[in-house]
Amino acid sequence: MPPTDPRDAASIIREVSEPLAAIVGNAQAGHRTxxxxxxxxxxxxxxxxxxxxxxxxxxxxxRLEALLEKR
Amino acid sequence: MIVHVxxxxxxxxxAIRRLxxxxxxxxxxxxSAQSYLDEASPHTPGCVVLDLRMPGMDGLMLQERMAELGLxxxxxxxxxxxxxxxxxxAMKQGAVDFxxxxxxxxxxxxxxxxxxxxxxxxxxxxxxxxxxxAGLQRLTPREYEVLTYVIGGAVNKVIARWLGxxxxxxxxxxxxxxxxxxxxxxxxxxxxxxxxxxxxxxPQDSRGVV
Numbered sequence: 001m002p003p004t005d006p007r008d009a010a011s012i013i014r015e016v017s018e019p020l021a022a023i024v025g026n027a028q029a030g031h032r033t034x035x036x037x038x039x040x041x042x043x044x045x046x047x048x049x050x051x052x053x054x055x056x057x058x059x060x061x062x063r064l065e066a067l068l069e070k071r
Numbered sequence: 072m073i074v075h076v077x078x079x080x081x082x083x084x085x086a087i088r089r090l091x092x093x094x095x096x097x098x099x100x101x102x103s104a105q106s107y108l109d110e111a112s113p114h115t116p117g118c119v120v121l122d123l124r125m126p127g128m129d130g131l132m133l134q135e136r137m138a139e140l141g142l143x144x145x146x147x148x149x150x151x152x153x154x155x156x157x158x159x160x161a162m163k164q165g166a167v168d169f170x171x172x173x174x175x176x177x178x179x180x181x182x183x184x185x186x187x188x189x190x191x192x193x194x195x196x197x198x199x200x201x202x203x204x205a206g207l208q209r210l211t212p213r214e215y216e217v218l219t220y221v222i223g224g225a226v227n228k229v230i231a232r233w234l235g236x237x238x239x240x241x242x243x244x245x246x247x248x249x250x251x252x253x254x255x256x257x258x259x260x261x262x263x264x265x266x267x268x269x270x271x272x273x274p275q276d277s278r279g280v281v
Contacts, residue, residue, distance in 0.1 A: 002079075002124065002125070002126040014124075014151040014152045015151065017151040017171075017172040017173060018080040018082065018083050018151060018172065019082055019151075020172065020173040021083050021086065021149070021172035021173040021174065022080070022082035022083050022085070022086040023086075023150075023173070024086075024173040024174070024175075024176070025083070025086030025087055025089070025090050025173070025176060026085075026086040026089060026090075027088040027175075028090060029089035029092075029093045029148070029176070030089075032090070032093035032094065032176075033093045034265060035094070040074035051176075054173055055173060055175070057173075058172070058173040062153070065152075065153075
């Protein structure tokens with residue numbers, strides 16, 4: 001995404017979705033890779049949790065975005 | 072077959088690359104639409120995972136440019152923002168899917184799978200068309216004539232009588248036509264002929280009653 005105008009809350013919200021997408025993507029990629037490599041189940045759980053909470057943060061961002069659009 | 076990831080964010084590019092590789096795909100990445108165009112070829116099977124908003128040429132513009140250039144790789148869009156009008160346009164212009172970040176990896180992988188299936192089907196159709204076209208050009212005038220009667224529904228006996236040759240000769244011509252055109256059946260032949268605008272004829276058309 002192009003760099004944001006710091007005064008523009010909506011564009012910051014949009015930009016936050018990039019590291020969130022990377023967090024969820026990396027965690028789920030790690031899970032798949034780890035599963036294939038037979039790593040400890042605990043590690044797989046950790047990665048699942050990271051992905052889950054990354055998605056949760058994404059949902060919160062969507063709600064914030066919707067609130068901003070209403071103004 | 073290659074998935075080409077086009078996104079200006081380095082973290083997202085890297086994460087998507089890792090995800091796709093963990094699912095067994097070969098991956099290339101580009102940080103801009105232009106750098107994708109510099110590398111892309113219509114001959115490379117595969118698909119594209121494309122960010123909607125990028126500086127310079129954005130995802131929708133790249134989609135249009137690809138269509139102009141005959142780059143047929145099916146596209147899965149990813150976007151930071153639920154831009155409804157952009158998603159509608161992307162889908163109307165032929166995108167496979169449109170996902171919002173952060174997306175569920177299963178959704179991306181499923182979309183990439185569908186994109187590959189679409190690419191395979193498209194290439195099979197293009198190959199089939201090229202094959203048929205080449206075959207048509209290799210028909211002798213007599214084989215071409217037999218083709219027009221065959222797709223018009225005439226049986227070998229009638230064609231043979233009309234042309235004043237043996238039924239066996241017609242069978243041989245017919246076999247050569249099927250082989251050169253790559254047709255597995257009469258229905259195939261009719262379909263191919265129709266695609267190329269070849270008019271079916273009855274043996275009495277040009278010269279009178281059989």
